[in-house]
Amino acid sequence: MINNLCYISGEKNKKMNKEQTIIELKAIIKPYIANNEAFENLTEETDFIADLKINSANLVDVVLDIEEKYNIIIDNESMEKMLTVKAAMAIIEEKLAARD
Amino acid sequence: MKKRVVITGLGVVAPNGVGLDEFTNAIKNGISGIKHDTKLERLQFSCQIAGTPSVSPELALQYFTELELRNFNSSGILYGVIAGIEAWKNAGLPMENNENPDWESGTIFGTGTSGIDKFRESIYKIDDLQTRRLGSTAVAQTMNSGVSAYLGGKLGLGNQVTTNSSACTTGTEAILMAFERIKTGKAKRMLAGSTSDSGPYIWGGFDAMKVCTFKHNQDPEAGSRPLSATASGFVPGSGAGALVLEDLESALARGATIYGEILGGSCNSGGQRGTGTMTAPNAIAVQKCIVDALEDAKVAANDIDLINGHLTATSKDSLEIENWTKALNRKGNDFPLINSLKGMVGHCLSAAGSIESVATVLQLHEGFVFPNLNCADLHPEITDLIDEEKIPRTKLEKNMQYAIKASFGFGDVNACIVFKKYE
Numbered sequence: 001m002i003n004n005l006c007y008i009s010g011e012k013n014k015k016m017n018k019e020q021t022i023i024e025l026k027a028i029i030k031p032y033i034a035n036n037e038a039f040e041n042l043t044e045e046t047d048f049i050a051d052l053k054i055n056s057a058n059l060v061d062v063v064l065d066i067e068e069k070y071n072i073i074i075d076n077e078s079m080e081k082m083l084t085v086k087a088a089m090a091i092i093e094e095k096l097a098a099r100d
Numbered sequence: 101m102k103k104r105v106v107i108t109g110l111g112v113v114a115p116n117g118v119g120l121d122e123f124t125n126a127i128k129n130g131i132s133g134i135k136h137d138t139k140l141e142r143l144q145f146s147c148q149i150a151g152t153p154s155v156s157p158e159l160a161l162q163y164f165t166e167l168e169l170r171n172f173n174s175s176g177i178l179y180g181v182i183a184g185i186e187a188w189k190n191a192g193l194p195m196e197n198n199e200n201p202d203w204e205s206g207t208i209f210g211t212g213t214s215g216i217d218k219f220r221e222s223i224y225k226i227d228d229l230q231t232r233r234l235g236s237t238a239v240a241q242t243m244n245s246g247v248s249a250y251l252g253g254k255l256g257l258g259n260q261v262t263t264n265s266s267a268c269t270t271g272t273e274a275i276l277m278a279f280e281r282i283k284t285g286k287a288k289r290m291l292a293g294s295t296s297d298s299g300p301y302i303w304g305g306f307d308a309m310k311v312c313t314f315k316h317n318q319d320p321e322a323g324s325r326p327l328s329a330t331a332s333g334f335v336p337g338s339g340a341g342a343l344v345l346e347d348l349e350s351a352l353a354r355g356a357t358i359y360g361e362i363l364g365g366s367c368n369s370g371g372q373r374g375t376g377t378m379t380a381p382n383a384i385a386v387q388k389c390i391v392d393a394l395e396d397a398k399v400a401a402n403d404i405d406l407i408n409g410h411l412t413a414t415s416k417d418s419l420e421i422e423n424w425t426k427a428l429n430r431k432g433n434d435f436p437l438i439n440s441l442k443g444m445v446g447h448c449l450s451a452a453g454s455i456e457s458v459a460t461v462l463q464l465h466e467g468f469v470f471p472n473l474n475c476a477d478l479h480p481e482i483t484d485l486i487d488e489e490k491i492p493r494t495k496l497e498k499n500m501q502y503a504i505k506a507s508f509g510f511g512d513v514n515a516c517i518v519f520k521k522y523e
Contacts, residue, residue, distance in 0.1 A: 031167045057236040061170075064233060 109191025115151030174215030206259030271453025341454030364397030
């Protein structure tokens with residue numbers, strides 16, 4: 001189902017998907033954040049722990065929620081790098097591309 | 101100098117009442133919390149009735165955040181946290197988010213198992229090669245000290261935060277351990293209590309041992325029959341009880357309500373010698389535990405007004421009564437009043453001692469004796485030892501000074517506490 005959508009949407013819509021991804025990411029991380037202001041002003045540079053004050057133990061839960069949402073598997077090496085919104089988006093994109 | 105230790109807060113999650121008001125009303129009116137359990141029936145247990153507290157998702161949200169409740173599957177921690185926080189608030193103590201913890205306050209909150217359903221869920225995931233999907237709270241929910249760890253964080257406790265475990269004496273032992281800590285000046289206040297998980301995975305082992313009744317699957321409320329000639333095994337239960345113990349000076353300085361005083365107590369073991377085994381008590385040790393508790397409290401056996409027994413509704417009830425008569429050297433018409441909460445809630449296992457201690461303190465504080473349920477037909481071995489009227493079957497209004505509570509557990513372990521009304 002998702003494969004078909006990607007196939008139809010093509011290159012142009014991938015850019016739009018980036019904004020969409022941020023919205024989806026925000027929904028995923030919302031339950032874990034302890035700094036509302038940083039969350040409201042979230043950008044690609046936002047750091048999960050330093051800015052959003054997510055408990056480091058909860059990062060594995062964020063990763064599991066992302067995996068479920070996008071139907072991807074995030075390996076240990078990628079997980080280690082996933083500390084900012086930007087890194088998370090890059091990894092999601094990479095894993096989606098690898099899957100497709 | 102030894103400190104006097106008083107009780108300034110109570111909290112409870114019991115099969116017949118969640119929260120102090122509901123529970124007090126239930127024990128005064130002899131309301132049973134024993135119900136038919138469809139899960140136990142489906143799993144073809146011999147005993148298909150149980151005492152399980154009713155905690156709604158809305159109530160849980162008053163004590164846990166939504167995030168904490170995600171993938172949460174530990175009934176013991178749920179009950180323990182609710183009872184513990186209720187006791188804390190009942191004591192008039194604040195829940196603040198300060199920079200530093202409260203160094204003078206700690207908790208000893210016991211349990212037998214933690215998050216047994218979460219543990220089962222985790223085991224299935226691990227065997228399915230899904231270890232990475234356990235999430236971040238599998239450890240906190242299944243470590244034995246999970247309940248004290250959750251409470252310690254919610255209350256910001258900076259003194260000792262630990263969990264004890266000694267089967268069915270766990271709750272009574274927790275109170276005594278907390279008492280000692282305050283008495284010796286190591287803490288100003290301690291949240292003492294215990295909890296127990298619910299469900300087939302905690303109760304199954306007892307069902308297999310045939311120590312639970314299988315005769316009352318159709319009439320659950322008549323199933324738990326302590327002291328009765330037709331007692332046929334205990335009814336499994338669960339829940340949590342909690343007491344805030346406090347140094348008397350601190351309680352007076354705060355102007356706290358004082359529910360009662362702990363004068364002393366004793367913990368011992370029969371060493372599985374003599375008549376004692378893994379599952380049966382050494383009668384000499386039980387009697388010694390009671391005698392030592394009185395000595396520690398400096399209270400004469402003749403002054404005891406009320407006994408809250410362990411009395412589970414197995415064949416051991418007569419032996420327990422015999423042990424009390426010997427330890428107190430009182431029998432017949434000279435025996436104190438005695439009751440067992442288990443007729444209403446079943447045997448709440450590791451939570452039993454704390455829930456029953458809450459009930460004992462309430463009786464002293466408010467001046468009543470709750471009724472013994474399901475023992476219209478008292479066991480003849482018991483009536484040979486003590487007068488029938490010492491086992492009230494209806495609620496009594498009575499001003500009392502001294503109450504004694506004992507719990508006995510697998511491993512041949514015993515604990516006994518002497519409470520006094522505070523005036």
